[in-house]
Amino acid sequence: MRTLSKLRIFDAWAILILVLVLAGFFLTPHDPMSQAFRSEALEGPSISHWLGIDGLGRDFLSRLWRGAANTAILAIACLAVSLFLSSGLVAIEQSGPSWCGKLVRMLVGLWVALPVIFIGLLLLVFLRPSPGALVLAVGFGNMAFAFRQIRVYWIGVRGALYVKSSEVLGSQGWRLFRWAIWPNLKPDLFALGRLLFAISALELSGLAFLGLIGDPDFAELGSILKQNQAYLFQAPMLVVLPGLFLSLMLLTTHLTKFHR
Amino acid sequence: MAKTVSDSSLHKKSPLWRFLLGELRRFILIFLIASLGIFLAIEAMPEDPVSLRVKNPDPARIEEIRDTLGLNDPLPIRYVTGVRDFVTLEWGKSLISGRSVRDEISRFLPATLELAILGVCFGVTFGVTLVLVAHGTGWRWLLQPVRGLGALGLTVPIFWIGLLLILLFSVQLGITPVGGRFDFAYASPKGTGFFLIDSIISGDGEALLITIKHLLLPVVTLGLYPAAVVSGTLEARLGESYLQRLVTALRARGFSPFRIWGKHVLRLVSGPVVTVIGTQAGALLGGAVLTETVYSWPGMGRFLVDGVLNRDIFVIQHGLLLVVVLALFVVTFSDFLATRLDHQLAKKESE
Numbered sequence: 001m002r003t004l005s006k007l008r009i010f011d012a013w014a015i016l017i018l019v020l021v022l023a024g025f026f027l028t029p030h031d032p033m034s035q036a037f038r039s040e041a042l043e044g045p046s047i048s049h050w051l052g053i054d055g056l057g058r059d060f061l062s063r064l065w066r067g068a069a070n071t072a073i074l075a076i077a078c079l080a081v082s083l084f085l086s087s088g089l090v091a092i093e094q095s096g097p098s099w100c101g102k103l104v105r106m107l108v109g110l111w112v113a114l115p116v117i118f119i120g121l122l123l124l125v126f127l128r129p130s131p132g133a134l135v136l137a138v139g140f141g142n143m144a145f146a147f148r149q150i151r152v153y154w155i156g157v158r159g160a161l162y163v164k165s166s167e168v169l170g171s172q173g174w175r176l177f178r179w180a181i182w183p184n185l186k187p188d189l190f191a192l193g194r195l196l197f198a199i200s201a202l203e204l205s206g207l208a209f210l211g212l213i214g215d216p217d218f219a220e221l222g223s224i225l226k227q228n229q230a231y232l233f234q235a236p237m238l239v240v241l242p243g244l245f246l247s248l249m250l251l252t253t254h255l256t257k258f259h260r
Numbered sequence: 261m262a263k264t265v266s267d268s269s270l271h272k273k274s275p276l277w278r279f280l281l282g283e284l285r286r287f288i289l290i291f292l293i294a295s296l297g298i299f300l301a302i303e304a305m306p307e308d309p310v311s312l313r314v315k316n317p318d319p320a321r322i323e324e325i326r327d328t329l330g331l332n333d334p335l336p337i338r339y340v341t342g343v344r345d346f347v348t349l350e351w352g353k354s355l356i357s358g359r360s361v362r363d364e365i366s367r368f369l370p371a372t373l374e375l376a377i378l379g380v381c382f383g384v385t386f387g388v389t390l391v392l393v394a395h396g397t398g399w400r401w402l403l404q405p406v407r408g409l410g411a412l413g414l415t416v417p418i419f420w421i422g423l424l425l426i427l428l429f430s431v432q433l434g435i436t437p438v439g440g441r442f443d444f445a446y447a448s449p450k451g452t453g454f455f456l457i458d459s460i461i462s463g464d465g466e467a468l469l470i471t472i473k474h475l476l477l478p479v480v481t482l483g484l485y486p487a488a489v490v491s492g493t494l495e496a497r498l499g500e501s502y503l504q505r506l507v508t509a510l511r512a513r514g515f516s517p518f519r520i521w522g523k524h525v526l527r528l529v530s531g532p533v534v535t536v537i538g539t540q541a542g543a544l545l546g547g548a549v550l551t552e553t554v555y556s557w558p559g560m561g562r563f564l565v566d567g568v569l570n571r572d573i574f575v576i577q578h579g580l581l582l583v584v585v586l587a588l589f590v591v592t593f594s595d596f597l598a599t600r601l602d603h604q605l606a607k608k609e610s611e
Contacts, residue, residue: 110290112539117546118583121568122297125576126304129569198414206550209419210565225420229554232438236427243420250415 014256021249024069030059032066032219042235054238055231056217066219068245071201074135074220078200079193081139086146090154108144116141120207129214138203142196153188157181198250205246221246279599283592294584295346299339302573309571313355331573346581352574354567361574364563365582370453371441372559376548378456378479380537383486388526388533390487391494396521406495409488418547422481422554429477436477439556443470478555482547486537493536497529531601538594541587 030036030049037049038057045052051061093104120137127133157163158181166180205222207213213223221242228238310325311317326332329352330341345351351361387409394402412421430438442448442455449458449467456475459467497503503525510520549561560579567575 110293114294114584115541115543115545115587117549118580118587121564121576121580122301124568125298125301125571126306128306195414202414202417203546205417206419206546209417209550210553210561211569212565222417222419225417225423226553229423232423232426233431236431239420239423239427243417243423246420247416251411254411254415 010255014252017249017252018072021065021068021072024065024067025073028059028062028065030062032058032062033217034058042231042238044235044237051241052235052237054228055235056227060238060241063219063224064221064241064245067221067224067242068249070131070219071205071221071246072249074131074204075138075197075201077135078138078142078204079196081135082142082146082196082200083150083189083193085139085143086150089143089147090150093151094154094158108147111144112148114141116203117207120212124212129212131213131218131220134204134207134213137207138200141203142199145199146192146196149192150189153185153192157184160184194253194256198253201246201250279596283595287588287592290588291581291585292343295343295581296339298577298580299342302576303335305571305573307571309355309573312571342577346578351578354575355572356566356570356575361578364575365560365579366453368558368560368563369582371557372548372552372561374454374456375475375478375482375551375557375559376544378475379482379548379551380486380544381483382479383483384490384533384537386483387487387489387491388494391491391498392521392526395498395525396517403495406491409484410492413485413488418481418485419550419554421484422477422551425477425481426554436473439554441474441558442467443474446470478551478557481554482544482551485547486540486544489536489540490533493533494529497532498525503528527601531598534594534601535598538591538598541590541594545583545587 035057037043037053037059040049040053041055041057043049043053049059049061051059051064054060054063089104089108093101096104116138119141120134123133123137123140127136162184163176163180166176171180205220205225208218208220208222209226211223211226213220216223216227225239225242228235228242231238308322310322310329310331314322314325323332330338333341349362351365353359354361354364357364387406390402390406394400394406426438429436437443446467449455449462449464449471451458451461455471456468459471506528507520507525510524515524548559549565551557552559552561553565560583564575564579564583566572567579
């Protein structure tokens with residue numbers, strides 16, 4: 001049984017941060033959307049509002065907390081989209097006919113040349129700006145990068161001698177994947193996941209900062225920054241803290257040694 | 261003899277031509293796919309862009325405008341017309357402002373290019389200098405910022421750095437302006453659209469100073485990411501054993517550190533550095549759009565974002581395609597430059 005004491009310190013820290021961040025969906029001290037404190041707008045920290053009130057009269061701690069939770073969950077969704085699409089493409093490229101493999105490699109080569117911001121704008125031409133549209137934009141945008149990495153890992157592990165030996169001993173299909181391939185593929189995939197999560201969170205916040213998330217009141221760290229840019233002179237902490245939260249979250253992701 | 265010389269020169273040139281032909285093929289293919297993608301995206305738009313703009317929603321009037329704009333033509337004809345219009349620079353008029361899209365882009369594009377080019381130049385110069393000075397002088401502590409920069413690119417959002425720089429240099433110290441491209445109280449320099457060049461050509465010192473002040477923070481913000489990538493690549497490359505042996509040999513010959521690192525080593529590692537810059541063209545473009553938003557820089561980024569959000573079809577069609585063409589051009593040019601600079605790549609290419 002794997003207990004907490006066996007986990008390394010960074011992993012415990014990362015899990016703590018993740019739990020804290022996701023708690024933002026149900027533990028915020030006030031409603032992050034409600035403009036209940038308009039008369040106290042831009043007031044500094046107090047006992048009832050630890051990080052003060054934003055320009056539209058909302059408790060800033062609640063907004064930041066919910067914003068971090070939304071950013072994390074949307075980045076995880078982007079990561080899932082990228083990994084799902086790229087794994088599917090690797091499966092097609094590796095097991096399909098050779099012309100199919102060539103076509104996939106060519107299309108990925110073309111896709112890499114397109115900037116994520118372009119893909120985001122292209123999707124928003126026919127989709128209404130929303131968090132879901134941004135998830136698709138970032139997920140599709142990072143698909144080519146994920147495909148290249150997973151393909152390299154797969155070819156390396158699939159051709160390894162221990163996998164060949166397992167095959168000779170009669171292992172095949174799911175058993176071969178579960179016991180010979182997956183344990184050796186897992187560390188690389190988790191490393192890729194960490195990297196993709198960080199890239200996705202940064203790109204997602206960037207697109208939200210550009211105002212492409214639709215609802216300007218939606219609590220996401222990039223859109224919170226965009227909304228508070230107007231108060232840069234009066235209340236600089238409204239701009240400093242969202243970026244700090246995002247950076248801390250991403251730094252924690254990089255520090256974790258989970259499956260490394 | 262003449263025939264031999266001609267054959268030999270042809271043989272020498274053929275890999276280059278082969279390379280250029282291959283790149284051109286790739287360029288055309290991506291252009292056609294991107295233009296088709298944009299065309300289909302516009303087709304799938306949930307709202308009718310003309311109906312959104314017409315104050316009086318008279319169906320007959322809407323149909324008339326759609327006919328005038330060629331929006332009722334069959335799909336293949338519209339696609340071919342769109343590509344032809346892009347190539348011939350007939351980019352139509354914005355449905356929002358009524359101004360020519362080509363004129364609008366020629367106003368905004370130089371601003372973005374000026375920012376992007378200076379950002380890359382600053383980033384590359386900063387990154388390369390930091391790493392080479394650290395190795396040349398033996399001041400290894402200089403490599404700490406290199407590692408810090410590497411982490412920065414994957415941890416800290418570029419737009420937040422921009423806002424922090426504004427807080428420090430504009431709000432607290434009052435050294436630089438908060439945003440914009442030029443002082444409103446002063447006539448902006450005219451000519452190429454690149455204010456730095458225009459103010460130098462016109463010999464207007466005050467305009468030059470205003471331009472530099474406005475450029476300073478956006479260029480530093482945008483340059484940090486290329487600096488991180490370039491210094492990281494360079495540092496990794498300098499760790500290779502053949503370069504270590506080369507440096508030892510050159511030192512033994514009595515060459516100065518400047519000559520060793522600034523001339524011989526730099527020439528050997530410049531190929532991969534150029535390739536990295538090329539592959540980061542997309543990220544740089546995204547960074548430029550974000551930097552423009554932070555500093556209220558009147559560039560292509562805001563123009564395109566507004567175009568997409570306002571369903572301004574001709575801005576979307578030609579503006580987005582232009583972005584793809586520019587990104588492709590940078591990638592292709594950097595590939596070409598890298599193969600010229602990197603002897604190993606050039607050798608592989610000629611084989």
